[in-house]
Structure formats: structure tokens, C-alpha cells
Amino acid sequence: MKILCANWQADDDAELEREHFPGIDFILARSTNDRPAEISTAMCQAADAVINYSPAHNIAAPAAAFPNVRIAVRSGVGFDNIDAPGWGARGIPACNVPDYGTTEVADHALALALALTRGTFTYANEIARDGASGWHFAKAPLLRRHKGAVFGIVGLGRIGLAAARxxxxxxxxxxxxxPHLLSGVDLSTGYERVHALADLMQLSDIVSIHAPLSEETRGLIGAAALAAAKPGLVLVNTARGPIVELDALEKALRQGNAAGAALDVLPNEPGDLDHPLIAAWRRREPWIADRLIVTPHAAFYSPAAMRDLRLKAIEVVRAYLADGRLTNCINGEFLR
Incomplete structure (x- = not known):
């Protein structure tokens, strides 16, 4: 069994995978932050399966270039950067790894929200920068009581549910x-369901995004959604960058439709660091200082989560090729 590890990003040479799956031959094609891995014709022809390890790049070669591949996997939760229709058209299942890093992302989302609404990062920065003159409880602009506040979630899947708890x-x-959950989920979870995004925005003090990126969710949090926001809204995005329109968010923050935001993901990574919103925050312009936090697409990460991800991605392949057991398929609608 030969697995092409496309856009391999770990520093090692798959020692963990080789230890746990000694009968598998791993072909590593490394990528960089700037460009996807180059995949040779020999690699394409040799592979029985292909795994994409990059959160930003797709696999450089098209599905048709892999004559022997029987399964394609995105090593991660999001599957916007795997060609689900292309693999499906050839009768090949495309899968993801949805059951890793759930606690890490949920923890990160709450940590970002709390950092803004309890001012922890503001206090630390003020004291580090200004010393005694920064030692004051009123320095943080977004403080509020959490008891009784409304926490709105976009997407109540595994991670959304963990964040809700x-x-x-x-x-x-x-x-x-x-909108994709069956009726009655609110009864089983004890959380309240709203049936329009505008209603969620109008009611919530904090909105945390936990939806996958799709044509439906791309730009979902844009001008219309932000115009409906409750005064004082704090927006948290640990899902996918393109779900939030940065131009619309900048306008909402400047005009007061939103009070603050925490972004672990950007529409283009890391290229959006020069976007006017991010640039203003980096310059600590008064209108955005202490109202925005940006982290480097790190919500998923912990050493334990990475170990889970690496092993679970291989297990998805092995279960299908060795046992005929298909798990986490995300392109069933395209399979012939």
C-alpha cells in the first residue's frame, strides 16, 4: 500500500506513521507556506491513496493524474481544499478527519472571546509597554459580565457543540x-435554535463561527450580517477565513456595528496581514487597539492533537483499502 503525502509539512519523515503502520509505504511531497508541493508523474502513478496535509493549498495534480488512487483524504476537518467533485467523478471517495482537535478549537474560541471580554491580553500589553502607568483596571475596552450574556454559534457540529458546552x-x-441540522436538535442539546442568521446576530453578545467553508458559507458574515449585529458584538472565527468578509468587518468595527473581533483564520494566509484592518491593528491605531486579536491559524494545534490527526488520517486510508470500510466521506453526492 503506497500513500502519497501531498503538501507534507512536518519536520520529520513520517516516523510516527511508519512506526504505527509498518506495512505502508509513505511518499512525502513537501510544500511551503507559499506554494503547494510539486508532485511528479512517478508519484502520481505509484500512489494507491493520497492525503493532503495543507490547510491552505490543494493538491497540485488533478484527480485524473492518479490512475491507481482509490481514496483521497484531507488531513484535517475542513475539506474546501480537496477536489471532492473531481474525485467523485472518478468514483473515488474523498474523506476528511473530523474527530481530532475538537477540544483544542473549542478551547481556543472561548479563550479568544475571554481575552477580549475580560481584557487579559490588553492588561498584559499595557503593563509590558507602559509600566506603572498601564496598571489600571479600566484599560480594557470590551469588558462585560458573562453570566447571562448570549453566546451565538454558527454551525453546531462537533466543535460548535464543544464550544457551546x-x-x-x-x-x-x-x-x-x-440550517443543516435536523429538527429537534435544540431539544436534545438544551440550546436555543434560531432559523435566520440575522436573528443570531441581533441576539448575540458573542458570535463564534464553527461552520465549514462552502459556497453557501463563503462571505456568510458580510455586510448584511454585520449590519444586523447587536451593539457590542464580539465576533470569533476559528473556522475558515473566507467565511468572514474582512472589508465588511473593518467597516463594522469602524462604525460600531461590531465592538471587537478575534480571528484565528484569514481569507488568505498569511497574505492578509497587509489588509487595512489587520495593518491598522498592527499599527495600534486607536480605533482598533485592544478590539482585535489575530492568531496564526493555531486553534487546532496541540502536540496531542497533531498526533491524533496524523494517525487518524492514515487510519481512514487503511480502513478503506485493507478492510473496505469507508469513514468520513464528504463527496458522496458526487460518487458514481
């Missing part, structure tokens, strides 16, 4: 918007 532990009222 954490918010509820802070005595926040949890509501959610997810």
Missing part, C-alpha cells in the same frame, strides 16, 4: 444557527 459553563445563554 464551554460557554454554558460560564453561565452564558447559548443559541445557534445551523
Amino acid at each position: 464551554r460557554a454554558a459553563a460560564f453561565d452564558m445563554r447559548v443559541i445557534f444557527y445551523d
Whole structure:
């Protein structure tokens, strides 16, 4: 069994994978932040399966270039950068790894929200920069009480549900918007369901995004959604960057439709660091200082999560090729 590891990014040479799956031959095609891995014709022809390890790049070669591949996997939760229709047209399942890093992303989302609404990063920065003159409890602009606040979730999947449980532990009222969940989910979870994004925005003090990127969700949090926002809204995005329109978010923050935002993901990574919103934050312009946090697409990460991800991605392939057991298929609608 030969697995092409496209856009391989780990520093090692798949020692972990080779230790746990000694019967598999791993072909590593390394990528960089700037460009996807170059995949040779020999690599394409040799592979029985292909795994894409990059959160930013797709596989450089098209599905048709892999004559022997029987399964394609995105090593991660998001599957916007795997050619689901292309693989499906050839009768090849495309899969993801949805059951890793759930606690890490949910923890990160709550940590970002709390950093803004309890001012922890503001206080530390003020003291580090200004010393005694920065030692004051009123320096943070977005402080509020969490008990009774409304925590809105876009997408109540594994991670959204984990974030909901954490918010509820802070005595926040949890509501959610997810048009793809079956009726009655609110009854089983105890969280309140709204059936329009505008309603979620109008009711929520904090909105946390946990939806996959698709044509439906691309630009979902744009001008219309932000115009409906409750005064004082804090927006948190640990899902996919293109779900939030940065231009619309900048305008909303400047005009006061939103009070603050925390972004672990950007539409283009890391190229959006020069976007006017991010550039203003980096310059600490007064209108955005202490109202925005940016982290480097790190919500998923912990050493334990990475170990889970690496092994689970291989297990998805092995289960299908060795046992005929298909798991986490995301392109069933395209399979012939």
C-alpha cells in the first residue's frame, strides 16, 4: 500500500506513521507556506491513496493524474481544499478527519472571546509597554459580565457543540444557527435554535463561527450580517477565513456595528496581514487597539492533537483499502 503525502509539512519523515503502520509505504511531497508541493508523474502513478496535509493549498495534480488512487483524504476537518467533485467523478471517495482537535478549537474560541471580554491580553500589553502607568483596571475596552450574556454559534457540529458546552459553563445563554441540522436538535442539546442568521446576530453578545467553508458559507458574515449585529458584538472565527468578509468587518468595527473581533483564520494566509484592518491593528491605531486579536491559524494545534490527526488520517486510508470500510466521506453526492 503506497500513500502519497501531498503538501507534507512536518519536520520529520513520517516516523510516527511508519512506526504505527509498518506495512505502508509513505511518499512525502513537501510544500511551503507559499506554494503547494510539486508532485511528479512517478508519484502520481505509484500512489494507491493520497492525503493532503495543507490547510491552505490543494493538491497540485488533478484527480485524473492518479490512475491507481482509490481514496483521497484531507488531513484535517475542513475539506474546501480537496477536489471532492473531481474525485467523485472518478468514483473515488474523498474523506476528511473530523474527530481530532475538537477540544483544542473549542478551547481556543472561548479563550479568544475571554481575552477580549475580560481584557487579559490588553492588561498584559499595557503593563509590558507602559509600566506603572498601564496598571489600571479600566484599560480594557470590551469588558462585560458573562453570566447571562448570549453566546451565538454558527454551525453546531462537533466543535460548535464543544464550544457551546464551554460557554454554558460560564453561565452564558447559548443559541445557534445551523440550517443543516435536523429538527429537534435544540431539544436534545438544551440550546436555543434560531432559523435566520440575522436573528443570531441581533441576539448575540458573542458570535463564534464553527461552520465549514462552502459556497453557501463563503462571505456568510458580510455586510448584511454585520449590519444586523447587536451593539457590542464580539465576533470569533476559528473556522475558515473566507467565511468572514474582512472589508465588511473593518467597516463594522469602524462604525460600531461590531465592538471587537478575534480571528484565528484569514481569507488568505498569511497574505492578509497587509489588509487595512489587520495593518491598522498592527499599527495600534486607536480605533482598533485592544478590539482585535489575530492568531496564526493555531486553534487546532496541540502536540496531542497533531498526533491524533496524523494517525487518524492514515487510519481512514487503511480502513478503506485493507478492510473496505469507508469513514468520513464528504463527496458522496458526487460518487458514481
